[in-house]
Amino acid sequence: MARILLRFSEEQVSQPIASQIIIEYKVPMAILSAHMNSKGGEILAEIPDELQEKIVAAFRERGVSVTVPKLIEVDKEKCFSCGSCVALCPVEAIKVAQDCSIEFSKEKCVGSTCSICVDACPAKAIKSIKQNNSEQSNIRKK
Amino acid sequence: MSKLSKTRSIEEINEKIRKGDVQVLTAEEMKKLVESSSVEVAFKEVDVVTTGTFGAMCSSGAVINLGHSDPPIKIAHAWMNDVEVCHPGAAVDLFIGATNQSEKQPFEYGGGHVIQDLVAGKEIELRATAYGTDCYPRTQLKTSITKNDLNQFYLLNFRNCYQRYNCAVNTSDETIYTYMSKLLPHLRNATFSGAGELNPLMNDPDYETIGMGTRIFLGGGQGYVIGEGTQHSPKNLNGTLMVKGDAKKMSPEFLQGASFTRYGTTMYVGLGIPIPILNEGLAKKTAIRDSEIITDVVDYSVMRRDRPKLRQVSYRELKSGSITINDKKVRVSSLSSLKMAKKVSQTLKSWIEEGQFFLTSPIERLPTDTVFKPMRQTEIPFVVTVMHPAITCTETEEIRDIAKRIVTQSVNHIVVVDDIGKLKGIVTSWDVTRAMAEGKKGLSDIETHNVFTAKPDEPLEVASKRMAQHNISALPVVDVENKVLGIVTAEDVAELLGR
Numbered sequence: 001m002a003r004i005l006l007r008f009s010e011e012q013v014s015q016p017i018a019s020q021i022i023i024e025y026k027v028p029m030a031i032l033s034a035h036m037n038s039k040g041g042e043i044l045a046e047i048p049d050e051l052q053e054k055i056v057a058a059f060r061e062r063g064v065s066v067t068v069p070k071l072i073e074v075d076k077e078k079c080f081s082c083g084s085c086v087a088l089c090p091v092e093a094i095k096v097a098q099d100c101s102i103e104f105s106k107e108k109c110v111g112s113t114c115s116i117c118v119d120a121c122p123a124k125a126i127k128s129i130k131q132n133n134s135e136q137s138n139i140r141k142k
Numbered sequence: 143m144s145k146l147s148k149t150r151s152i153e154e155i156n157e158k159i160r161k162g163d164v165q166v167l168t169a170e171e172m173k174k175l176v177e178s179s180s181v182e183v184a185f186k187e188v189d190v191v192t193t194g195t196f197g198a199m200c201s202s203g204a205v206i207n208l209g210h211s212d213p214p215i216k217i218a219h220a221w222m223n224d225v226e227v228c229h230p231g232a233a234v235d236l237f238i239g240a241t242n243q244s245e246k247q248p249f250e251y252g253g254g255h256v257i258q259d260l261v262a263g264k265e266i267e268l269r270a271t272a273y274g275t276d277c278y279p280r281t282q283l284k285t286s287i288t289k290n291d292l293n294q295f296y297l298l299n300f301r302n303c304y305q306r307y308n309c310a311v312n313t314s315d316e317t318i319y320t321y322m323s324k325l326l327p328h329l330r331n332a333t334f335s336g337a338g339e340l341n342p343l344m345n346d347p348d349y350e351t352i353g354m355g356t357r358i359f360l361g362g363g364q365g366y367v368i369g370e371g372t373q374h375s376p377k378n379l380n381g382t383l384m385v386k387g388d389a390k391k392m393s394p395e396f397l398q399g400a401s402f403t404r405y406g407t408t409m410y411v412g413l414g415i416p417i418p419i420l421n422e423g424l425a426k427k428t429a430i431r432d433s434e435i436i437t438d439v440v441d442y443s444v445m446r447r448d449r450p451k452l453r454q455v456s457y458r459e460l461k462s463g464s465i466t467i468n469d470k471k472v473r474v475s476s477l478s479s480l481k482m483a484k485k486v487s488q489t490l491k492s493w494i495e496e497g498q499f500f501l502t503s504p505i506e507r508l509p510t511d512t513v514f515k516p517m518r519q520t521e522i523p524f525v526v527t528v529m530h531p532a533i534t535c536t537e538t539e540e541i542r543d544i545a546k547r548i549v550t551q552s553v554n555h556i557v558v559v560d561d562i563g564k565l566k567g568i569v570t571s572w573d574v575t576r577a578m579a580e581g582k583k584g585l586s587d588i589e590t591h592n593v594f595t596a597k598p599d600e601p602l603e604v605a606s607k608r609m610a611q612h613n614i615s616a617l618p619v620v621d622v623e624n625k626v627l628g629i630v631t632a633e634d635v636a637e638l639l640g641r
Contacts, residue, residue, distance in 0.1 A: 080196070080398055080410060081481040084323045086463070087331040087473035096463065100481035120324035122198065122400035122410070122477070124250070 002052040003032070005069040005113065006043045006059055013040050021058045027051050033113045044069060044113045071111040071128075072118070074104050078125035085117035085126065149421050152503045155189045159497055166190045166416075166494045168487040169340045169428060176429035185425035190494055190501065193342040194359070194414035194486030197335050197478030198400060200241050200321065201301035201372065202409045204257050204389055207293040208234040208268070211285075216278035220270040221245070222256045233278055237298075240399075240409035252407025255399030257297070260289045261361070262394040289390050297361055297389045297397070301371035303413050305343040305381040306437050309334040309455055309474065311467065314443035319404035323477055325442055329467055332439065332474040337483040338432040338457030342415035343381045345428045351418050352383075353504025359414035359490040360385055362393030364499065367415075367508075375514040383508075385413065396486065410479070414486040416494060418501050432457035439467060445604045447516060523638050525605050526598040529619045529628035532557040537566060537585055544585065545574050555616040555629060558589055563625045565618055567591045595620045596630055606635045 006018070013036060022029055030046040047055050059066045072093075081102045086094045093108035094117065112128040158164040165188050167175060172191045176184045216233040219226070224244045228237040240254040260266055270283040289295050310322035311332045318325050322333045338344070346352050356367040365387025374382045389397075396412030419425050437460075438451040452467055459465050461480070464473050493499035533551045535544050535558055544556055548571050558567035567589040577588045596605040596617040605617055609632055616631040 080479050082197075082410075082479045083476040084333065085475065087333070087475035088324065088326065096476075100479070100484065102481075119319075119403040122323065122402055122408070123398065124401060 001030075001046045002049050003044065003046050003069060003111070004052070004056060004059075005067045005111075006045060007065040007067075008036065008040050008042070009063070009065075010038070010040045012062070012064060013038065015062075017059070017062050017064060018043065018045075021055065021062075025051065025054060025058060027055055029055075032110045035113065042113060044110055069111045069113070071106050071109045072104065072115070073127045073129060075125040075127070078123045079121075080123055082122060084120050084122060088116050088120055090114065090116065150189065150418075151420065152418055152501050155418050156500045158189060159494055159500055162495075162497060164189050164494060166192060166491045168484070168491050169193045169345055170484065170487070172425075172428050173339060173431060176425065181422055181426045181429065184429070185419060185422045188419050188425065190491075191345060191417045191419060191428040192359075192414055192487040192490040192494070193337075193340055193345050193417060194412070194483045194488075194490065195303060195337040195341050195478065196396070196410060196412045196482035196486055197304075197337070198321070198402075198408045199299060199302045199304075199411040199413075200408045202240040202257075202297070202299040202411055203253065204238045204260070205294065205296045205298050206236050206238065206260075208236065208287065209291075209293050210234060211280060211283055213280045214278045215270060215272045215280035215283050216275060217270045217283070218272045220268065222266050222268050223251065223259070224267075225251070225253050225256050227253070227256075241406055243407050249401055249403065249406060252399060252401065254397075254407055254409030257389065257409060258394050258397050258399040260292075260295065261389055261392050261397055263288060263290075292390075295389045297365065297385070297387045297392065299371075299386075299411065300384050301373060301382045302385050302411055303342055303371070303381075303383045303415075304336060305341060305347070305376075305379050306338070306435060306457070307335040308438055308440040309460060309465070310440055310442045311452065311472065312443045313441050313452075318443060319402065320442050321402055321405045321408070322442060323402055323475075329470055329472050332465060332467075332472045333477050334437070334457075334460045334474060335477045336437075336457070337478060337480060338435050338461065339430055340480070340483050340487060342413065342417070343376075343383070344379075344430055344435060346415075346417050346424070347376075347379065347381075347427065349376065349381075349508045349510055350424060351420065351504070352415055353507045355502055355505040356415065357499070357502045358385065358387075358416075359412070359486055359493070359499075360387040360392070361389065361412055362396035362489075363387055363389070363391040366502075367504070370508045370512065373514045374509065374512050376508075376510045377513060380514065381508075383413075396482070410482075412482055412486045414490040416490060416499070416501055432461060439465070445607065446601070523602040524598070525596045525600045525602055525619055525630050528602060528634040528638055529596075529598065529630045530634070532618060532626055532629040534559045534563075534626065535569070535585070536560070537589070539585060541574060541577050541583060541585060541588070544569060545578070548574060555631065557618045557626050557629060558585070559626050565593060565595065565620050565624050565626050568593045568616075568618060570615075593618060595624075597621075598627055602630075602635060602638060605630055606632075606639065609635070 032044045034043045093105045115128040224246045242253040244251040274281040312325035369384045371382025398410040401407045435457040441450045554571045573588040619628045
């Protein structure tokens with residue numbers, strides 16, 4: 001599965017863009033997180049790898065900004081494995097390993113739309129980086 | 143040692159270290175050995191048990207001596223990488239406190255980071271000012287230094303190694319940021335600190351071997367216990383230590399600057415103590431398990447010294463990742479690093495095995511009966527001391543009448559109550575002005591229903607913080623039944639607390 005971050009402007013948010021694309025391309029789309037109101041918002045969604053290029057193109061045609069979100073970035077040099085972040089993670093993407101190291105699962109992490117762990121890190125080792133470039137063409141496959 | 147002997151001495155252990163046949167186990171290994179064999183066997187087989195902890199220890203710092211500048215300066219104020227450092231003594235002695243924050247990057251970089259950077263060999267910018275004397279004429283100084291330029295660089299921590307600590311939760315409606323890290327509302331997470339069964343003081347709770355002069359692992363180097371720590375409260379298992387060591391020989395891995403969002407900066411300190419197994423009693427004590435170490439779950443949303451305790455919990459439950467509070471499963475995180483605590487105990491073990499670390503007998507025992515007293519306060523202003531009668535109205539009244547009352551009583555807040563005096567809402571002079579401008583007539587159009595209130599027995603500081611937090615200028619004071627007793631305003635606070 002591939003993750004895409006969709007950003008809707010104030011004008012787009014009232015249109016049924018996502019549902020049109022889901023119907024037209026018959027794409028099973030899992031919504032991992034969504035923050036929307038009348039001013040716009042963003043949806044983090046998961047779609048099958050083989051449909052990624054088509055779907056991204058379809059959203060962009062309709063003017064929606066699409067990025068492949070960079071997930072939470074952990075500086076392993078800075079992290080001293082306290083575990084302050086573990087219980088905060090709503091999707092259990094952070095776990096304590098057998099040897100008490102802290103392990104991040106990029107697969108599970110919902111990335112920059114959540115970021116609940118970022119300001120709880122005493123080592124300031126966690127960063128969430130939002131990518132704003134909707135024209136970015138090098139869509140990475142997982 | 144003869145087969146029948148029930149004791150061993152520190153001298154005997156040091157002799158074995160010299161010969162290279164000392165038997166050392168980490169605290170983790172010792173517990174397993176006692177469980178799989180017995181206290182008697184463990185006493186016979188083990189000479190030393192190494193403990194360790196690695197956590198945020200705010201009352202940490204470093205003493206440095208800079209040497210004299212030319213012309214000389216008697217420093218009055220000094221900053222290292224923009225962190226103000228203290229000048230407790232003569233001309234060029236400074237104390238770097240871990241919690242002092244950078245003036246340019248507050249809440250990001252602080253004294254703990256300065257110490258870590260110095261230990262790592264990095265160059266630090268030093269600025270100082272002085273008033274100038276005949277013997278110390280210089281008034282300004284700017285230079286950069288590394289640890290090699292310093293005459294002395296001692297870690298000097300006056301409260302380290304807390305024996306155990308609270309588990310923190312938040313029952314309020316809003317996220318709070320504390321020294322126990324980020325606490326989500328409605329018990330959505332919990333945090334705890336301390337290494338539990340690996341903690342040095344938990345393995346020698348009667349201070350039989352840990353005392354003044356005990357050589358320890360400190361920050362990746364060797365240090366000493368120089369006394370009991372401040373707030374040392376051994377009777378209720380809240381013992382602490384004061385420690386000192388040569389920071390030039392320490393490692394940035396075991397001394398790390400850290401910052402808790404909206405709380406401030408601190409330093410994580412790695413500290414480990416070897417417990418000589420002098421008798422069977424110590425073998426038994428070092429077998430203590432997390433399930434036997436109990437602490438309180440404390441509600442940090444109550445801004446008082448004595449915060450409500452919601453339940454008791456063992457370190458075993460805390461380390462399991464979740465605890466139950468009021469029938470709710472709450473996920474719990476550690477703030478200190480258990481991985482690093484284990485590394486401390488393992489490193490200390492290897493030092494002893496390799497003959498690089500010898501044990502010491504304490505030259506004086508630490509007190510085992512002191513208690514941690516609260517502060518003597520000559521005055522604690524409470525809401526009840528400044529509250530005054532509220533000017534009220536009912537929901538059936540017209541805005542015109544309320545406007546009149548604001549003028550005649552010269553107040554800014556009218557509290558809306560029902561027939562029996564229970565709080566329904568609040569109206570401000572601003573609301574009334576707006577209603578006039580917009581032609582609104584009904585009180586319901588302008589009344590605020592979701593009112594922040596105060597209790598009469600609350601400290602005024604707490605009420606003041608609530609007003610600032612929600613950007614409001616008054617709080618109706620209510621009793622347990624929500625009946626209005628009076629009102630406290632920002633002006634009342636300003637008058638009494640001078641802000």
